[in-house]
């Protein structure tokens with residue numbers, strides 16, 4: 001989501017004060033955080049071992065299982081998820097912003113939440129509902145326990161992975177498409193109506209084409225997110241040996257074949273980047289239409305007639321299934337004395353119980369477990385540290401982009417800072433292990449230190465941090481700062497008195513976004529954590545792999561609450577992310 | 587006589603609790619250039635959208651060429667597409683994903699016009715508006731003036747009987763606006779369509795209208811040929827809204843058998859028998875400028891002088907606050923005054939109009 005900076009007028013009249021050192025520092029940061037670790041992967045691949053790994057992976061005996069089947073799975077999941085998300089998100093966006101569907105505000109509010117739920121929690125909740133007993137009683141789901149036969153394809157593998165990713169990502173499509181739809185001038189569709197176009201002709205001939213660039217961008221984003229996801233296939237695919245590139249790369253690196261892992265990771269990056277490039281090129285001629293329609297005007301909502309309630313109920317079902325249901329399933333599971341017994345005996349043991357040798361090999365409830373408390377503190381600490389450092393790095397880079405007078409230099413810096421968007425979390429993890437995991441000259445190896453996780457996190461979230469800083473800065477008209485300067489305030493005073501307070505809301509939102517991404521992330525840290533740094537997501541993943549499902553679900557509930565809570569708080573503090581819900585019902 | 591092109595009876599439109607149109611009666615004859623003029627928010631666009639069939643009235647009815655198309659009870663009975671009209675929007679509303687040609691041709695396709703005729707129409711309207719060379723461009727690649735021409739071409743391509751314009755020139759720069767005014771008048775002449783044209787710019791209204799409708803707060807204040815509205819404004823609002831500079835309106839109070847305006851005695855008013863205060867309307871060109879007090883001379887402070895067409899428009903405001911806001915006079919010689927200097931404006935012995943406090947014209 002590379003959002004263009006507004007109005008061109010920045011450079012004009014600005015002091016060139018300190019442009020050079022700022023630019024140098026910014027490039028230094030981007031270099032250390034993004035360029036060098038990624039280039040290092042390329043260098044590794046160019047080595048003799050790397051070339052051998054490329055040959056093995058692409059043409060060797062293992063090629064089919066290592067690359068081609070997982071690639072096929074990955075692409076299939078990416079395409080299905082992208083198409084379904086655009087269709088589902090687009091339909092919801094249209095219903096909420098353009099029609100008289102009842103309950104549309106509630107539905108709109110809920111539709112933004114799945115994006116805040118970690119895929120990792122969503123995947124676990126799928127097993128709570130649809131799991132079968134093929135992996136033993138510990139993975140039995142509610143449906144199976146109720147005696148409903150759950151076909152194997154619905155319990156594990158590609159279908160559940162795609163479903164979980166759709167349930168997570170349609171939310172982004174909804175937000176992007178709704179934002180585009182509300183910008184389409186009402187007069188565009190009025191003009192079609194006067195021409196005599198039917199509703200369908202207006203929808204297919206005017207509205208859809210006008211928002212097509214947004215549909216393409218949203219689809220490409222979902223595709224990239226889906227092909228790079230690790231959590232969902234790890235939880236729903238690995239138990240039945242269903243592999244994607246991400247799980248194969250993880251497996252290769254974990255089993256001491258990092259070069260093979262790098263080959264797979266490079267393949268993932270190329271697949272995601274190729275699609276995004278195609279999408280960008282396809283959208284180039286059509287540019288962004290969304291702003292062409294002039295003032296949005298008061299919207300006349302399309303009347304749905306007798307379809308109003310059926311559509312509202314269907315939409316409500318979708319948003320409830322993707323928000324309340326997973327949360328409830330996890331909660332209920334964490335409270336069930338016995339896995340798979342729905343409405344059986346409930347217990348708080350997995351939350352607060354003391355160690356009892358009869359249950360779960362004597363594991364104490366998570367709130368009694370010193371490891372969990374430590375893990376909670378470590379996770380919060382890493383989240384906060386990453387948020388602060390990312391924002392500081394984003395501020396330097398954002399300010400450099402903002403101030404650089406040479407357009408190409410600013411564009412280059414921005415592109416480099418946004419590069420991590422293309423790189424799957426697990427690949428960033430691998431790149432950082434590869435580069436910072438070994439001593440660099442006099443500097444010691446960072447492996448096993450929280451610092452490694454923090455700087456990898458900063459690299460992974462840099463696009464979001466830079467975006468929040470540049471959008472905060474671009475909001476402040478240069479005249480505001482200049483008027484303070486003319487009034488006699490020095491640069492520091494101006495910055496403290498004018499710039500910072502004005503930018504505060506956006507910066508805070510950026511900070512929370514980075515924080516939440518870290519708190520709920522598994523993809524990035526799965527290769528970086530060590531037992532000394534027990535992150536919550538890793539803890540839950542470990543519990544789940546060891547079959548202690550209720551514990552995994554309890555931890556997962558904690559993460560979910562933390563993540564959704566922080567998001568909602570940021571929304572409440574900053575400007576609403578869905579202004580169209582506020583408009584008076586017209 | 588044939589039916590008027592537009593016949594509107596007691597038209598009401600409510601949005602929730604706001605009454606955007608509060609009983610409009612309007613009749614526009616075939617081939618007229620009818621301009622709806624009024625301040626922002628007075629309901630002009632709403633009236634136009636009801637005419638277009640984009641919205642349904644809450645009360646009253648609309649007939650086009652004698653045919654009922656909408657009323658308060660049945661709603662829209664003839665849809666926009668059945669009314670044979672074209673509309674040009676303030677934002678132009680060009681479809682951004684279609685080329686110029688695509689924009690013009692799509693409505694013709696929707697209307698089921700055969701390809702050969704479509705080509706002929708596109709050729710004819712692009713020639714009429716001088717945009718033949720732009721046919722393959724996208725709207726995003728056109729200047730504001732060119733977009734405007736495309737929007738007009740699109741509206742007239744189906745040869746409508748009725749053309750609706752909603753502030754079409756307000757997004758253009760001053761020079762282009764003057765140019766497009768005559769262009770629009772030419773299009774009106776060549777198509778012979780009836781035009782309803784919304785604007786808040788009185789220059790546009792006075793130069794283009796054959797029938798001028800002044801609106802305020804959802805009502806029609808006055809309608810008629812522009813000359814008639816200037817000569818005989820029916821309400822205080824029209825008297826101060828029309829004309830450049832606008833007319834002067836002064837509060838006159840009965841005092842000792844005569845009248846007092848802003849503390850100055852004035853004799854010879856044509857409404858000697860009126861018991862309460864009245865409002866007096868004076869055209870700017872009839873006030874004269876003096877440096878001393880006297881009969882019918884209102885004391886004020888000089889604000890500014892604008893030289894125009896060899897004369898000067900002088901503005902002043904009243905000294906003692908009161909009801910007097912701003913007075914304008916047109917004089918031959920620019921006065922040697924600076925901001926804030928005292929000045930006296932002499933009213934002629936007969937006002938150009940007298941209105942009751944509730945707005946009826948008394949004389």
Ligand SMILES: Nc1ncnc2c1ncn2[C@@H]1O[C@H](COP(=O)(O)OP(=O)(O)O)[C@@H](O)[C@H]1O
Pocket residue numbers: 298299586601604605606624625626627628629630631632633
């Ligand atoms: N769709 C709508 N919903 C609610 N109020 C509206 C709507 N359209 C117009 N209005 C109100 O009706 C009044 C007239 O609006 P409009 O016709 O657009 O005025 P004008 O075009 O003269 O500026 C305004 O008070 C406006 O706020």
Ligand SMILES: [Mg+2]
Pocket residue numbers: 630631632
């Ligand atoms: Mg309007």
